[in-house]
Amino acid sequence: MRMKKFINDPRRIVPELLEGLALAFPDKVRLAGEGIVARAKGKAADKVRIVTLGGSGHEPGLSGFVGEGMLDYSVAGEIFAAPGAPKVVEALRQACAGAARALLVVLNHAGDVLTANIAMQTAAREGLAVKMVLTREDISGGPNPDDRRGLVGFLPVYKVAGAAAEQGASLDKCLEIAERMQLNMRTLAVAVRTATHPATGHPIFDLGEDEMEIGMGQHGEAGTGRMQLKSADATATIMLQMLLDDLAVSAGEELLVVINGAGATTLMELLLIFRRVAQILKEKGITLARSAIGEFITTQEQAGFQMMIARLDEELIRLWDAPCNTPFYNRI
């Protein structure tokens, strides 16, 4: 498959796309340095700042969620690559200006974690009040949390931590909320068709003409289950069962379900998948408390999706329901 993308200089994709983002949503975000996207509007000095970092090429993730009620800063790296630590330090400095405190949300990927750790060490040396939470919910990594990648679960973590911060919660409280959210969420991805890398033009992985792979990572890292392409109902059933087992969900509990399209998989399909998830939960007596369906983190034009479930308690539901106003996620 040859690459067919509307780009200019492949080495300038990231600055150009961030420029486009700021031009398109001037009332929500602004550029605050190379690779740094910040909220357009200020926030009271005593409120905690939510900061994140991650590679580009996954739009609208992550910078598309900067805005009231979610992120204050997003540090964007190159295509599929973590940003350099100095940029993250710069964002943390800005976030902590005026003695403000910040929570750094990091998705568990080797490069992101290394960058975050280096930045956190520098921030600590500079006396900045920053704490960090690591999201790691991809059950295809096996039982050890260190081996679980951070996938679309960043969305609820940004949402509830951002809402808590907006409501004036302390840094420790924001961290506790974020940790509670991330400990109670599980994600599984499935891929059916590869994407091309926008800078190199090469396909990211190979998959047979009638195959799908459950557990495929955000950049084509192999998963656990390569199998024959299945129907929407069968795929949803297999994946949901794996997630419910891993999170040990019982009847009567309240769940958040997120279905995230990888890029080329249609919303039509995501709605069919969601339908089956809702049916199964009903059969099992589990409450579908909240949901989100759409493209929150993509891998270019990869086909496939991520299914995420999370156990919600009253406080998390309240924070999930709180208003937010970002380029690609809004709540009234």
Place this chain on the structure above:
Amino acid sequence: MRMKKFINDPRRIVPELLEGLALAFPDKVRLAGEGIVARAKGKAADKVRIVTLGGSGHEPGLSGFVGEGMLDYSVAGEIFAAPGAPKVVEALRQACAGAARALLVVLNHAGDVLTANIAMQTAAREGLAVKMVLTREDISGGPNPDDRRGLVGFLPVYKVAGAAAEQGASLDKCLEIAERMQLNMRTLAVAVRTATHPATGHPIFDLGEDEMEIGMGQHGEAGTGRMQLKSADATATIMLQMLLDDLAVSAGEELLVVINGAGATTLMELLLIFRRVAQILKEKGITLARSAIGEFITTQEQAGFQMMIARLDEELIRLWDAPCNTPFYNRI
């Protein structure tokens, strides 16, 4: 390219996806009959209802925009096919229950228009107070408005007519607003890769490995300009110029710009395109008053996008800015 989609019975895609939509957004939409999606919450009897119709397989269009401030009813047809007139009549009957009045927004495609005309004639015989507006903004159809298809311009039409209705405008006023919006908008589409038909599994059209086609319609209807694939900047420049010329935009005017992804084209690319559009408008002294970027109407996993511009006046801006709350378009 073999089809790789998560579906069940290909003949049951539409009812299943609508069921998924209603399950995912129970606070916003409900099913009100076969293929009929209605607002979950009621609306005062004296407010005008906005109704639309169109084929499926273009999600989130059109039913994803049912909700406060936009549509009251959406009648969904089969994949890529207009719904039957009896369903539209049924939706109009529901919309006009309690002597309410309705505006039917129709995108100019042969099947949709035939269905709408038949439904309007029946509605008139039944004494329902319905008026109709036809959107036809695809400049690739040539100078005759009858030959111009309705593309993503439905979005601003739903938005401003929906806002006017919500604010209590009369049916004539809603019609006037919708007409003013549609007369002042222009769209051009470009395609670079075909999609597969979810029911037949066949590719919808052919395009060379390094070709793009400007003017391609929503279902692979040929356009005017098949050419070598171009950069984001070059493509944006060509398309924007054609649109500005056709709408005869002068310096100082205020424009709405919508960039709509066809399915597989990434948000990354859409942001690059938008960036160039914003730059050119600035150079020309035209005000970029408002914008929207995302997937509002797709053609399965087709790669390409639609670029829409519309001339805004003060009233249209106020209506565009009014709040709305639908599954796939929100404003706070």
Place this chain on the structure above:
Amino acid sequence: MTDRISISDLKRMLSEAARCLRERHEYLSQLDCVAGDGDHGTTMLSASGQLEAAVAQAPSQNSRELLKDCGWRILSIDGGASSALLGTFFLGMAETASESDFGCGALAAAFESGLNAVLKQTKARPGDKTMVDALVPAVNALHAAAESGMPIPAALEGAAAAAQAGAESTKPLVAHYGRAKFLGEKTLGHADPGAVSMALLFQGFSEALVPRREIDHGGF
């Protein structure tokens, strides 16, 4: 073989038309692939199912009600342009149809009323490469036959032949209506799928009344 069309003749006509469309639905989709979106056969297959259901479930012996039911059922298919027009055709027929038997003149009048209903919904006229290219000559032939006092089976056979010739005549044309119009020159040399469907419809009507072997199966 009769000179009036009873309700059971009408049912046979509708069933045979359904059969003709069903048998050729894959070919109809192929034709629509050339110049449209490839779904015309699927729509005609649904139409065929609806005609059969209307015949099977007809609650009364009223021909007009039967035609009206056919029309609404076909309109209910999410089939885009062709089902809207075909449904309109049947509804139009119902408007002037007799409640019981038809003579040849009444039959021609009913068909003409169907055609007029179609012509009210579309601006397409003969030569625009649409189903109108088959419908118009078929209805004209039926009228002429009725005026000349031809028996109904022969009149319908003539109408079927005229419809088929009309469908054939779309081959060298360029489409101006429907999705195909955007394909312009690409439609040259291929028959319009909707016109072929109308020819199949009339072929079915005719075959219902004439022993099968007498029919020339023509080019499609």
Place this chain on the structure above:
Amino acid sequence: MTDRISISDLKRMLSEAARCLRERHEYLSQLDCVAGDGDHGTTMLSASGQLEAAVAQAPSQNSRELLKDCGWRILSIDGGASSALLGTFFLGMAETASESDFGCGALAAAFESGLNAVLKQTKARPGDKTMVDALVPAVNALHAAAESGMPIPAALEGAAAAAQAGAESTKPLVAHYGRAKFLGEKTLGHADPGAVSMALLFQGFSEALVPRREIDHGGF
């Protein structure tokens, strides 16, 4: 050929390391395609550019500042895991580096400090199929050479050979860290790209001080 490393020797070492990485960047990306995301060569190309810029723009004659600048510049690359670790390596060296000349022992100590900084950031240890598999033997070899009183060029040559052997030794291993860990068995039989980069880095350091022809260019 000297027994102390002056600032200009250090600059030459950094430039040669940059050259070695640049020359092999396509090969590095190929290796990363097998077991990662194929961008390692691009990142090392950027790292090479940053090393050259640091050398060219060095404001002072301070070796420690130069190494620190190299570290921050490499950290600034959006290169994911490898640039974070390579930047950390240079920053770690800077921590114990002399401000002016190095003897062999001081050089070994600086490299060890760089290695320790890396080992603080990653849990990867020799045998995990990462750049650590090349770094650890290289630093160990340098230490042993310094203790046995070897002159610096020979000591660096030994370190380069040890790094290369370390990189070679990753071939039969299965990756446990970085993106490659998710590919498990697929990484068998291919050298780890980060380890090969570290071998190239030491090759450059060594070639800066030894006439080119004496070097065995090894397997990659």
